[in-house]
Amino acid sequence: MTIKKICCIGAGYVGGPTCSVIAYKCPSIQVTVVDISKERIAQWNSDKLPIFEPGLEDIVKECRGRNLHFSADVDTGIRDADLIIISVNTPTKMYGLGKGRAADLKYIEACARRIAEVAQKSKIVVEKSTVPVKAAESITDILKANVKPGVKYQVLSNPEFLAEGTAIKDLLEPDRVLIGGEQSVEGHEAVKALSCVYQNWVPKEKIITMNTWSSELSKLAANAFLAQKISSINAMSAVCEATGADVNEVAHAVGTDSRIGNKFLKASVGFGGSCFQKDVLNLVYLCECLNLHEVAVYWQQVITINEYQRRRFSNRIIECLFNTVTNKKIAIFGFAFKKDTGDTRESAAIYVSKYLMEEGANIRIYDPKVEKDQIISEMTHPNMCEDKERVSELLTVCEDPYVAAAGTHALVICTEWDEFVTLDYKKIYDSMLKPAFVFDGRLILNHQELIDLGFHVETIGKRLNRGIVYRPASST
Numbered sequence: 107m108t109i110k111k112i113c114c115i116g117a118g119y120v121g122g123p124t125c126s127v128i129a130y131k132c133p134s135i136q137v138t139v140v141d142i143s144k145e146r147i148a149q150w151n152s153d154k155l156p157i158f159e160p161g162l163e164d165i166v167k168e169c170r171g172r173n174l175h176f177s178a179d180v181d182t183g184i185r186d187a188d189l190i191i192i193s194v195n196t197p198t199k200m201y202g203l204g205k206g207r208a209a210d211l212k213y214i215e216a217c218a219r220r221i222a223e224v225a226q227k228s229k230i231v232v233e234k235s236t237v238p239v240k241a242a243e244s245i246t247d248i249l250k251a252n253v254k255p256g257v258k259y260q261v262l263s264n265p266e267f268l269a270e271g272t273a274i275k276d277l278l279e280p281d282r283v284l285i286g287g288e289q290s291v292e293g294h295e296a297v298k299a300l301s302c303v304y305q306n307w308v309p310k311e312k313i314i315t316m317n318t319w320s321s322e323l324s325k326l327a328a329n330a331f332l333a334q335k336i337s338s339i340n341a342m343s344a345v346c347e348a349t350g351a352d353v354n355e356v357a358h359a360v361g362t363d364s365r366i367g368n369k370f371l372k373a374s375v376g377f378g379g380s381c382f383q384k385d386v387l388n389l390v391y392l393c394e395c396l397n398l399h400e401v402a403v404y405w406q407q408v409i410t411i412n413e414y415q416r417r418r419f420s421n422r423i424i425e426c427l428f429n430t431v432t433n434k435k436i437a438i439f440g441f442a443f444k445k446d447t448g449d450t451r452e453s454a455a456i457y458v459s460k461y462l463m464e465e466g467a468n469i470r471i472y473d474p475k476v477e478k479d480q481i482i483s484e485m486t487h488p489n490m491c492e493d494k495e496r497v498s499e500l501l502t503v504c505e506d507p508y509v510a511a512a513g514t515h516a517l518v519i520c521t522e523w524d525e526f527v528t529l530d531y532k533k534i535y536d537s538m539l540k541p542a543f544v545f546d547g548r549l550i551l552n553h554q555e556l557i558d559l560g561f562h563v564e565t566i567g568k569r570l571n572r573g574i575v576y577r578p579a580s581s582t
């Protein structure tokens with residue numbers, strides 16, 4: 107079967123860039139990205155795309171209107187397509203059974219029901235969203251229970267491994283493409299059809315095929331391993347701070363062992379983003395449901411250490427500022443969960459700002475890519491704050507880093523934006539209250555230079571201003 111028309115349901119961080127790259131690399135395929143959000147679709151059709159990803163705009167501009175279309179007409183998109191990619195959000199469930207851990211599959215189910223309702227010919231349905239193992243089976247059950255005469259479905263698992271900020275590069279040159287399918291003749295044919303789409307630009311040996319359940323679990327496993335690596339180095343950073351070791355040196359020594367590898371060993375204020383926490387919790391819940399208690403506890407620790415790291419960093423700020431930040435002005439540099447993205451979901455900056463505001467600090471946030479409304483919406487989200495008025499009293503969003511820092515007691519780096527490295531720190535130092543503190547939560551600044559300017563510098567995984575501090579194991 108040759109794929110001529112693809113419809114992607116969900117014009118988000120994954121659906122938008124993924125389908126833009128498919129359209130770019132497969133000129134003979136018509137690709138339509140649909141979404142229930144008319145506003146999001148209007149943005150995709152405008153000059154200001156709804157997401158910022160290096161390289162995305164050029165690709166969209168080249169393909170949009172040619173073989174790449176963005177539409178709010180979900181039904182027509184489904185009806186016309188040979189292959190439908192489901193790329194809707196699968197957030198952590200915030201209510202009922204599995205609350206706070208299980209993935210909420212209501213949007214996936216809505217897509218399956220919509221496909222069953224409007225499809226008039228056979229389709230390959232591709233599950234691209236990250237889901238618990240056996241979600242493809244549920245989609246199949248819904249489609250089969252509502253099938254029209256003469257219509258057949260094959261459901262494939264094709265998880266996405268792109269990282270935000272490098273989405274286009276990851277899509278153009280993926281480490282691998284994973285396709286899971288039913289172990290039957292029809293299943294193999296469907297896998298082959300999707301594989302042919304990718305083969306337009308991905309070398310065949312990088313396309314891994316397997317059974318559906320392995321594919322679904324592999325996505326959760328990959329994210330769990332990556333998050334575990336960060337929590338491991340962050341746990342080590344606490345030991346470094348307490349002993350005088352330097353976490354960068356430890357990471358270098360550990361990472362040069364080719365069996366471990368040097369990637370994902372950057373100690374930080376904690377991982378953020380829409381995926382790691384959600385997917386590890388999803389895995390934890392899956393293990394609990396399977397009565398694999400010890401396995402669930404093992405993976406839960408990855409999250410526990412991440413929460414500990416954010417809290418530990420915030421406590422260190424308070425401790426260094428003479429044990430009180432009440433009414434003190436603190437500049438937060440960076441609100442996105444990592445550099446080169448405007449995404450703020452689960453960003454460590456949200457938690458650090460929240461903890462400091464709970465202590466009465468006046469927070470002045472600057473981020474080069476995150477809009478003011480987005481910052482306010484994160485900080486006033488019901489999960490984050492009980493008192494919106496208090497937040498508006500204590501929070502200022504600044505459009506300029508120098509304005510954000512002026513008159514503050516401390517500067518806190520929460521995102522590793524390149525521009526923070528090259529700011530004029532002499533100018534910043536002169537404008538701050540003394541002693542002027544810098545807390546580098548990303549280990550990106552030249553600490554010696556800052557110390558020479560007169561700053562008191564604190565960073566993750568290294569004690570710069572004091573000797574070795576041994577504390578009793580019980581105090582954190």
Ligand SMILES: NC(=O)c1ccc[n+]([C@@H]2O[C@H](COP(=O)([O-])OP(=O)(O)OC[C@H]3O[C@@H](n4cnc5c(N)ncnc54)[C@H](O)[C@@H]3O)[C@@H](O)[C@H]2O)c1
Nearest residue numbers: 116117118119120141142143194195196213216235236266
């Ligand atoms: N963000 C990432 O970097 C990333 C990477 C790999 C995998 N994933 C996974 O991909 C999936 C999508 O993530 P995302 O970040 O793109 O989410 P997102 O929230 O940015 O986008 C999802 C879109 O789906 C739309 N939608 C929801 N229900 C719909 C329906 N019934 N019909 C039409 N549109 C509907 C929403 O309006 C939204 O625009 C998730 O499962 C996520 O875990 C995300």
Ligand SMILES: O=c1ccn([C@@H]2O[C@H](COP(=O)(O)OP(=O)(O)O[C@H]3O[C@H](CO)[C@@H](O)[C@H](O)[C@H]3O)[C@@H](O)[C@H]2O)c(=O)[nH]1
Nearest residue numbers: 266267268269270336370371372374377378379381443444
């Ligand atoms: O050494 C490191 C590497 C990353 N991070 C932090 O970890 C978080 C996640 O970063 P990253 O993984 O680069 O971005 P995501 O866009 O969340 O991508 C992850 O989650 C996606 C969604 O499932 C997967 O597709 C990707 O493969 C996986 O890397 C960010 O806060 C980073 O700052 C660190 O603290 N230290």
